[in-house]
Amino acid sequence: MILRRLGRKTKLAPLIIQHFPKHEIYIEPFFGAGGLFFNKPLAKYNFLNDNDCDVFNLYRLFQEQPEELQRQYNLMPLDANLLAYWRKNPPETDMQRALFFLLHSNTTFMGNGETLQLTADNDKAMFNSYFEKTFTWLKECKISNKDYKDFLKSMSCRATDSSTKNREVREKARAFIYADPPYLNTTNNYKNGFSEADTHEMFEFLIDYGLHFAVSEFKNPIVLDMAKEYGLHVIDICERRTLSSRNTEILIMNYDYKTESYHNKQKLF
Secondary structure, X not given: OOOOOOOOOOOOHHHHHOOOOOOOEEEEOOOOOOOOHHHOOOOOEEEEEOOOHHHHHHHHHHHHOHHHHHHHHHHOOOOHXXXXXXXXXXXXXXXXXXXXXXXXXXXXXXXXXXXXXXXXXXXXXXXXXXXXXXXXXXXXXXXXXXXXXXXXXXXXXXXXXXXXXXXXXXXXXXXXXXXXXXXXXXXXXXOOOOOHXXXXXXXXXXXXXXXXXXXXXXXXXXXXHHHHHOOOEEEEEEEEEOOOOEEEEEEEEOOOHHHHOHHHOOOOO
């Protein structure tokens, strides 16, 4: 992956997408590093969103100036001096902002933007190895920089009443939302976290919206109570361990994954 952030889904993607329903329209309101998107079959239509301006700016440049972005990154020294300079003198252009974002997200400890971490990885080689796929996957996508509710309200395939035209009904049936918001009660390097009230609001919004959706979260009593309250399905994905914690990754869905899942269908995307 081009962007390395806490919470990325690269390793978990195969375990998650097997429970996705058939869809032609893929909608992701909390895009982040795109760890799941870049590791799933590409849908016919893809709509991506993130409220973080730096995430949006980086991927927009992949669409509009890919060659220049790659050239500038390969020329950029990945060292503490540049990091310190840009922290004192904020980048002025969109290209500089994207380069600074890559520098502090990919090369500092836990993506905190403070101290460069020493690893055996060749960061530029990894960037170049993922560059072509990132560009190809994003080339035909629509990318937005909004609050998730405003983003979803702007979509034309949202649920509607019984007077809806047949075209809109068909769009609703073939669209799918995957939500990977900041997890409840976790520390991370997102600019905006999610409170218990925010999580409740998100579930209520997605349910009212009316499309098939799946939400990634950690297994905790508060989240499980919400899922039960709203009549949602829950499945354990795997256990995730760090030096300081151990959590179970879960997927929360408003459809029956046993009959709608990726695993049980041949042609989905």
